[in-house]
Amino acid sequence: MRQQAFLEKINPVRDKMYRLALRLLVSKEAAEDATQEVILKLWDRKYSVKDYTNIEAFAMTSTKNYCLDELKAKKNNNLRLVHQNYENKSLSLQRELELKDELHHIEIIVNELPEQQKIVFQLRDIEQLEFDEIIEITKMKPTAVRVALSRARKKIREKLTNEHNYGLTSG
Template sequence: MKQQAFLERINPVKDKMYRLALRLLVSKEAAEDATQDVILKLWNQQDKFKDYTNLEAFAMTVTKNYCLDELKAKKNNNLRIVHQNYENKSISPQRGLELKDEMNWIQEIVTDLPKQQRIVFQLRDIEQLDFEEIEEVTKMKSTAVRVALSRARKKIRERLTNKHDYGITKN
């Protein structure tokens, strides 16, 4: 496979790979490095592409495994979510501070989720993968994926509700 053909197949999933790496690793730099390393790995294994019916799921699986290996190697000892798509130049400074506080709170909630729930939540609700792709990426059964997603959503909802209820009663 020529370089141009390879890039045409990888470019549509490159951003999703980066976002998954960003969710699992500590920093943007680590996520960028991970994405580049995975793309290089995929380039070296391009002869195996014909064995996979879904290149996106394969690339996401390789990305997830690479990031988990990095974490296991103690290169990164903290997991956290970094989300900066909420920046909007036209909002007031107070609203910006509120949004930042809310994103930090959500980051903390998702970080506290068990690893499987965190990954399934990321893949389904953030990356918008369908359940079959999530099963392929995580090597989990359909029921386990749905249960993990349900539990993750429930924990997030409960913690957000408790925070807001607590904030209302304290004011």
């Protein structure tokens, strides 16, 4: 496989690889390094990469595994939710602060989730991957993926509801 053909297959996936690495490793520099390392590993296997039916799933799986290996090596269990979809210049300063505060609370809640739930939540709700791709990336059974996602969403919803109600319960 020539360099141009390889880049045509990898470039569309590069941003997703970076976002997943950023989610797992927290640091932008570490995420950039991880993305580059995985791309280099894929380049080393360029002749077998062309035989994969879903290069995106393979690249995402490789990125996930590389990042988890890095986390194990550093014994660092941080996982942050940083989502920058709220860059709308027409927002008032108060609304912008409210959104940042809400994202901070979601980040704290996500940090409390078990590792599998964090990864499934990231892949499905942030990266918007299909269940088949998530199953292939995580090597989990379909039922386990759906249960992990359901539990993650439920936990986030409960914590946010509790926080918005200031801990008050009705009844």
